[in-house]
Amino acid sequence: MPLLQLEGVSKKFGQVVVAEEITFQLDQGAAVGIVGPNGAGKTSLFGMISGDIRQDSGRILFEDQSVGSMTAAVRCRMGMGRTYQVPHPFERMTVFENALLAAQQGAQAHGQKSYDLAFAALERTGLAELANRPAGSLGLLHRKRLEMARALATGPKLLLLDEIAGGLTDPEVNELIVIIRGLRDDGIAVLWIEHVVRALLSTVDRLLCLASGRLVADGPPSEVLASEEVRKVYLGGKIINEAAI
Amino acid sequence: MIWVNVLIQGILIGGFYALFACGLSLMFGVMKVINLAHGDIAVVAGYVAVFLAPQLHIPEVWSFIIVVPIFAVAGYLIQRTLIQKSIDRDPFTTLLVTFGFSVVIENLLLEIYTANGQSVNIGALIGDSIHVSNVIYISYISLAVLVTAVVVLAALQLFLSKSGTGRLIRAVADDREAAQLSGANYRHIFGIAAAIAFATVALAGIAYGMMTEFAPTSGGVNLLFAFESVVIGGIGSLWGTLIGGVLLGIAQQVGAHINPEYQVLAGNLLFLVILGVRPHGLFGKKTAFS
Numbered sequence: 369m370p371l372l373q374l375e376g377v378s379k380k381f382g383q384v385v386v387a388e389e390i391t392f393q394l395d396q397g398a399a400v401g402i403v404g405p406n407g408a409g410k411t412s413l414f415g416m417i418s419g420d421i422r423q424d425s426g427r428i429l430f431e432d433q434s435v436g437s438m439t440a441a442v443r444c445r446m447g448m449g450r451t452y453q454v455p456h457p458f459e460r461m462t463v464f465e466n467a468l469l470a471a472q473q474g475a476q477a478h479g480q481k482s483y484d485l486a487f488a489a490l491e492r493t494g495l496a497e498l499a500n501r502p503a504g505s506l507g508l509l510h511r512k513r514l515e516m517a518r519a520l521a522t523g524p525k526l527l528l529l530d531e532i533a534g535g536l537t538d539p540e541v542n543e544l545i546v547i548i549r550g551l552r553d554d555g556i557a558v559l560w561i562e563h564v565v566r567a568l569l570s571t572v573d574r575l576l577c578l579a580s581g582r583l584v585a586d587g588p589p590s591e592v593l594a595s596e597e598v599r600k601v602y603l604g605g606k607i608i609n610e611a612a613i
Numbered sequence: 614m615i616w617v618n619v620l621i622q623g624i625l626i627g628g629f630y631a632l633f634a635c636g637l638s639l640m641f642g643v644m645k646v647i648n649l650a651h652g653d654i655a656v657v658a659g660y661v662a663v664f665l666a667p668q669l670h671i672p673e674v675w676s677f678i679i680v681v682p683i684f685a686v687a688g689y690l691i692q693r694t695l696i697q698k699s700i701d702r703d704p705f706t707t708l709l710v711t712f713g714f715s716v717v718i719e720n721l722l723l724e725i726y727t728a729n730g731q732s733v734n735i736g737a738l739i740g741d742s743i744h745v746s747n748v749i750y751i752s753y754i755s756l757a758v759l760v761t762a763v764v765v766l767a768a769l770q771l772f773l774s775k776s777g778t779g780r781l782i783r784a785v786a787d788d789r790e791a792a793q794l795s796g797a798n799y800r801h802i803f804g805i806a807a808a809i810a811f812a813t814v815a816l817a818g819i820a821y822g823m824m825t826e827f828a829p830t831s832g833g834v835n836l837l838f839a840f841e842s843v844v845i846g847g848i849g850s851l852w853g854t855l856i857g858g859v860l861l862g863i864a865q866q867v868g869a870h871i872n873p874e875y876q877v878l879a880g881n882l883l884f885l886v887i888l889g890v891r892p893h894g895l896f897g898k899k900t901a902f903s
Contacts, residue, residue, distance in 0.1 A: 418794065419793075441793045441797055442798075444795065452794075457791075460783065460787065461780065461784065469792075473781070522796050
């Protein structure tokens with residue numbers, strides 16, 4: 369049974385097409401990257417999967433259940449965790465409270481179990497020592513980690529990562545890659561939008577390319593990056609740091 | 614000595630303003646809804662206390678024990694239906710809908726109970742006061758309302774900062790999308806916040822009926838004072854609302870002492886000065902209730 373299926377998903381904002389007949393599926397525990405130029409509809413696609421925005425047509429199934437009419441909160445409880453491109457921590461709460469809220473709401477854990485879950489998510493993302501700091505005082509790397517920690521604390525089967533490596537230095541990206549690989553190895557499926565292709569190549573075994581709301585390529589990363597179609601949508605623009613590490 | 618009395622009376626009435634205003638502040642802070650029917654809801658609570666509670670053989674003075682829970686439930690239901698539907702459309706719709714709600718309530722009350730003034734019967738307590746000196750009297754009921762206001766605000770502050778549900782309310786007030794992605798059903802949290810707002814304003818409505826007379830149109834003027842308390846104190850700060858209410862009360866009493874006609878004017882002037890000098894209020898914060 370595939371974990372996530374999209375069948376002919378389409379969405380327009382006025383005249384702007386952000387998704388046109390997008391169809392693909394994701395297996396349990398798979399790690400898949402999404403690339404595409406700015407404005408290709410990558411974040412909107414995440415919005416439709418996680419329930420922030422509703423598709424105009426087509427179906428989205430999670431564990432064979434159609435999630436089209438469910439709110440983002442329900443989808444989160446079913447096992448979808450999402451991080452934002454620009455981190456949205458609850459700034460006045462401590463790092464721990466941020467994770468605790470996710471554990472109590474997303475994973476529906478209570479009492480000691482919710483504390484354990486929240487703390488495990490912080491340890492996993494290297495934030496344990498910062499647990500009592502207000503989230504608003506964190507720098508970008510730690511905010512990105514906190515996004516992951518919150519998504520993890522909800523006990524996800526699928527993690528939607530939106531440009532988690534964007535704006536970070538190379539060593540910082542490497543630290544995140546180690547964390548994400550660890551999650552993948554634990555059987556959490558990862559769907560990852562990223563411009564830093566090097567980071568993707570080190571982790572995913574399949575790549576999707578979106579352009580103007582269409583899925584223009586889907587396959588092993590090396591084939592996708594080599595394809596004429598993908599080269600064309602980047603208008604000859606060089607893909608950043610192409611070489612794998 | 615006479616000025617001490619002015620100060621004391623201002624503080625006493627300020628407690629009532631804060632009690633009246635905290636629900637307004639909560640609704641705005643959490644769901645960005647300016648509830649224009651807030652004052653009318655208080656008036657409805659007064660009518661329920663005067664006319665329905667005695668039918669259940671509950672003395673008017675104890676009516677809040679049943680009225681407050683009823684209004685909490687009603688607040689939750691009205692939020693999940695009427696108010697949430699308008700939030701889903703756009704912010705202006707919430708203004709129109711709550712304004713319409715206010716008009717409907719006032720006219721229904723006029724139709725059913727006429728424009729006659731009513732008050733909540735508290736027996737001999739109404740006239741009793743602590744006699745401090747020749748010019749200083751502290752009425753028991755005003756003192757009771759001030760104490761209630763402080764207890765309610767303290768409890769609400771504690772609830773918001775310490776409890777799990779309070780944490781959820783703060784999270785949703787901060788960023789409802791992010792809260793949803795953590796699995797929180799923000800509509801339910803909005804409902805809880807509205808329940809608290811309705812419960813506190815029902816209590817304030819009954820308190821008002823105990824202190825003075827009310828009529829179907831009493832909501833509007835109290836709503837104005839509540840707005841002023843919230844803005845003076847700063848949106849999103851409960852203690853700020855208390856200070857705002859007290860400052861407004863003192864300004865009004867000072868104005869009234871100079872000339873009874875200046876009572877409301879003095880309050881409005883203070884409000885204007887604060888708006889000009891510190892538009893985000895004395896204790897305003899970027900994020901509500903944190």
